[in-house]
Amino acid sequence: MKKLSVIAWNENVHEQVNKVVKEIYPGGIHNAIAEGLRNQDGDGLLEVSTATLQEPEHGLTAERLEDTDVLFWWGHRAHNEVVDAIVDRVQERVLQGMGLVVLHSGHFSKIFKRLMGTSCGLKWREAGERERLWVTNPGHPIVRGLGDCIELEHTEMYGEPFGIPVPDEQVFISWFEGGEVFRSGCCWHRGNGKIFYFRPGHETYPIYHNGQIHQILYNAALWAAPQGAWSGVMNAPNVPVEHAREKIRRKGESLHAEGEEGFK
Amino acid sequence: MKKLSVIAWNENVHEQVNKVVKEIYPGGIHNAIAEGLRNQDGDGLLEVSTATLQEPEHGLTAERLEDTDVLFWWGHRAHNEVVDAIVDRVQERVLQGMGLVVLHSGHFSKIFKRLMGTSCGLKWREAGERERLWVTNPGHPIVRGLGDCIELEHTEMYGEPFGIPVPDEQVFISWFEGGEVFRSGCCWHRGNGKIFYFRPGHETYPIYHNGQIHQILYNAALWAAPQGAWSGVMNAPNVPVEHAREKIRRKGESLHAEGEEGFK
Amino acid sequence: MKKLSVIAWNENVHEQVNKVVKEIYPGGIHNAIAEGLRNQDGDGLLEVSTATLQEPEHGLTAERLEDTDVLFWWGHRAHNEVVDAIVDRVQERVLQGMGLVVLHSGHFSKIFKRLMGTSCGLKWREAGERERLWVTNPGHPIVRGLGDCIELEHTEMYGEPFGIPVPDEQVFISWFEGGEVFRSGCCWHRGNGKIFYFRPGHETYPIYHNGQIHQILYNAALWAAPQGAWSGVMNAPNVPVEHAREKIRRKGESLHAEGEEGFK
Amino acid sequence: MKKLSVIAWNENVHEQVNKVVKEIYPGGIHNAIAEGLRNQDGDGLLEVSTATLQEPEHGLTAERLEDTDVLFWWGHRAHNEVVDAIVDRVQERVLQGMGLVVLHSGHFSKIFKRLMGTSCGLKWREAGERERLWVTNPGHPIVRGLGDCIELEHTEMYGEPFGIPVPDEQVFISWFEGGEVFRSGCCWHRGNGKIFYFRPGHETYPIYHNGQIHQILYNAALWAAPQGAWSGVMNAPNVPVEHAREKIRRKGESLHAEGEEGFK
Secondary structure (H helix, E strand, C coil), rough: CCCEEEEECCCCCHHHHHHHHHHHCCCHHHHHHHHHHHHHCCCCCEEEEECCCCCCCHHCCCCHHHHHEEEEEEECCCCHHHHHHHHHHHHHHHHHHHHEEHHHHHHHHHHHHHCCCCCCCEEEEECCCCCCCEEECCCCHHHHCCCEEEEEEEEEEEECCCCCCCCCCCEEEEEEEECCCCEEEEEEEECCCCEEECCCCCCCHHHHHCCCHHHHHHHHHHCCCCCCCCCCCCCCCCCCCCHHCCCCCCCCCCCCCCCCCCCC | CCCCCEEEEEECCCCHHHCCCHCCCCCHHHHHHHHHHHHHHCCEEEEEEEEECCCCHHHHCCHHCCCCEEEEEECCCCCCHCHHHHHHHHHHHHHHEEEEEEEEHHHCCHHHHHCCCCCCCCCCEEEEEEEEEECEEEEECHHCCCCCEEEEEEHHHECCCCCCCCCCCEEEEEEEECCCEEEEEEEECCCCCCEEEEEECCCCCCCHCCCHHHHHHHHHHHHHHHCCCCCCCCCCCCHHHHHCCCCCCCCCCCCCCCCCCCCC | CCCCEEEECCCCCHHHHHHHHHHCCCCHHHHHHHHHHHCCCCCEEEEEEEEEECCHHHHHHHHHHHHHCCEEEECCCCCCHHCCCHHHHHHHHHHHCCCCEEEHHHCCHHHHHHHHHCCCCCCEEEEEEEEEEEEECCCCCHCCCCCCCEEEEEEEEEEECCCCCCCCEEEEEEEEECCCCCEEEEEEECCCCEEEECCCCCCCHHHHHHHHHHHHHHHHHHHHCCCCCCCCCCCCCCCCHHCCCCCCCCCCCCCCCCCCCCCC | CCCCCEEEEEEEHHHHHHHHHHHHHHHHHHHHHHHHHHHHCCCCCEEEEEEEECCCCHHHCCCHHCCEEEEEEEECCCCCCCCHHHHHHHHHHHHHCECCCCEEEHCCCHHHHHHHHCCCCCEEEEEEEEEEEEECCCHHHHHHHCCCEEEEEEEEEECCCCCCCCCCEEEEEEEECCCCCCEEEEEECCEEEEEEEEECCCCCCHHHCHHHHHHHHHHHEEEEEECCCCCCCCCCCCCCHCCCCCCCCCCCCCCCCCCCCCCC
């Protein structure tokens, strides 16, 4: 069986400029995620690679994306440096069927805002407080191997209201020591693609060295993997009268000349 | 009671350049819609005005939008002439609570694609064929006053697959003489705003002079009217440690300096 | 304008047998709810009455339900004493368009389980702990007049997983002192009716004497009010060949004789 | 890899009493479905068996259901002969994670109405007319191997409004020769289980001998297969104060004695 092709993408900025982050993730968050996925992959189902903002085309060429099954997205400080043409390309691939896992501060990434259509805003606080992620659907493939919750001793708080469309499936809701709650694990279908937003991950805490987080990311990769392809998802084809399934004849006026493209 | 402030917006291009369209809509589609809404408004609930692409800021200044309860959107040929800053503005108002009714070819408008996050594509054919819109939820406020379906003798066909997120409520599904079907009346909630997509409306047929269509548009205006406001929907406020609802103390490292803005 | 007809229904059992509950709600929880609604109703929009399990037909005759716009449901100990024929009747009215507000332990009522189709289970603990209900959609009509959260000093805890279909709209999520979270305010559409589940309300705490709770219940009554009616929602009508909208002739074999009823 | 255990269930009544049906399905519809699934199963992924209403416990003992991954449901004339205890059992297994595929007239089966919570009603006509099922999400696993639609020359018509909760995913919408439309392929998640409703199948037409129908049923079996288990889905566990994740002490009055069961 062909392995699932997975990319861990990272803007890779804080690791270069912030001493604390550099110490926690000397190889960059993308490599911590990639290693976490590989560690979980005893069955050899994944082929994991990385890509970063600084590479040509952010490491996401059309050819490479064409072969990608699931894309993990980490961004925070440099959302606006991601060029729109690459966002277009990722969006098209998601709508065709590629899985997308958006992490933590990626809630404000261009690609997530593009796919949600909403503000994607939230409350936040950096106090290193305790977070407990409750499983709201035991037996969901993304929580395989977990108990009824997981605890993280030091996290950044994200609080409601979270400006998202109602999730198709709710997987986690978080409790915070300081008194807030947050929809921390949310699933959507868009086009033929699956999207998972997963909250934990602040870069000044070693979240991506945590085995339970690795387990969830691995489960999410398998869940988000394409089960089919809608290759022409961006098309808007004309159906000529003579190809109508039921026999009809043209009646009345037209705006378009025969065979003319529609407006986009 | 304050009347609902409604704008019928139109790119107003085909009416200027296409003889057939000009004859059917000599005052422009925006005025046909506005008159239809006024004709239905025996109870005096609406204050209807129009706006077009050609006006400064497309007639949609921040001040005017601030006071707008429901916006009707007609566009077809000039989607790309709508400037992005106005799209941003309309999106923000929808997320705050303004209603949006997107008509026919508006499926490919920037604002609809922005709010949906999907391709918004479909199949199409101009053959003046018969369309029958079936009510899928009798008693829904948008179908008030209708029977179990409405028929339009000459319409452009739109066919599935329609590249949209699953609607929150399905109101109409269309049957076409040539053999296709289409989700013709779809409702979504985004942020605090309501969105209704309504399919009929090709500009070479007198769809917007039809009383049943007027009835539906009027119902849609009432349905989409705001029932509250989320004025800060685009914000992402920091909650300082000392304002946490439960007493906590700062633990561990931070990425942000005290009081610093988050990244967007 | 005709007032909205609202019933506060209560099984009214604990108030009779439990000293603590009797002291807190000497007139029964139904009257506390009814008074709370009336106190909020400065605009005179509601006509509020009560009904209890002990009345003939539980106080919910067909005639009375026919005239009811919104039904509040409190039950806990006597869910199984509600007769199925009344549950059928309430379900039909909800599908036609009547609003239903299910309170606290009503999550295990027959009518709620009937409309959800799921387990409706949850975790629970009676420790009088603090609960904070966060608003997840500011500007939603149900949170009108509230800030970003409300706090209840002493409540029973309900914890996830809550065995419900994904809500159409999420209005509140709760934080509990003991470390759990819960989807405390959830909206669904079923048929033409609106359903709101609202968590707070344990009978050994004076929850229904709290003004903020009254505000929410009042808002919920207005939100859940019918905006139309689907009177034949339980029908499955045959469409005779000669009444088909498109001219067809009968082809092939039939299971049913002409005019025979379908199987149910 | 363990094969998926699939049961094709049939009330098996019309095949005994109706000459036309007996000729088309001499082995019963359950065997036609089972053979169709086996024919598609070149990869040997399924273990298919059958069960009928007439068997003890309708062939659905607790032990057998415990081992079942996907259940196909055919019923029409004898919905009310299915005993409620078996419906409870099937519902519990679906909520735990078992897949359920409900066919045609099964829209009025007890198990489907139970899981939907709505009327499940529709319009119908037996005229042997043409039906065309349009794919609304190309690339969905259930439409694998199909083109943009499938055509059935002779079918019973089902028309909107269909009394269901809005589907989580729409896979097919039907066009009928007589002028109606219908949501013919609908997906829902309930608890941890997946449900697929598939419209075609009238017993006086050889629908279940059609290869494209076999393909869809096979795809549906793979789609609906469990990806995890929520074994305690019907539980409502008490969490004792001393087991709270955050240290709390009991405050205020309780309704339940220590260790007492909750009310159901």
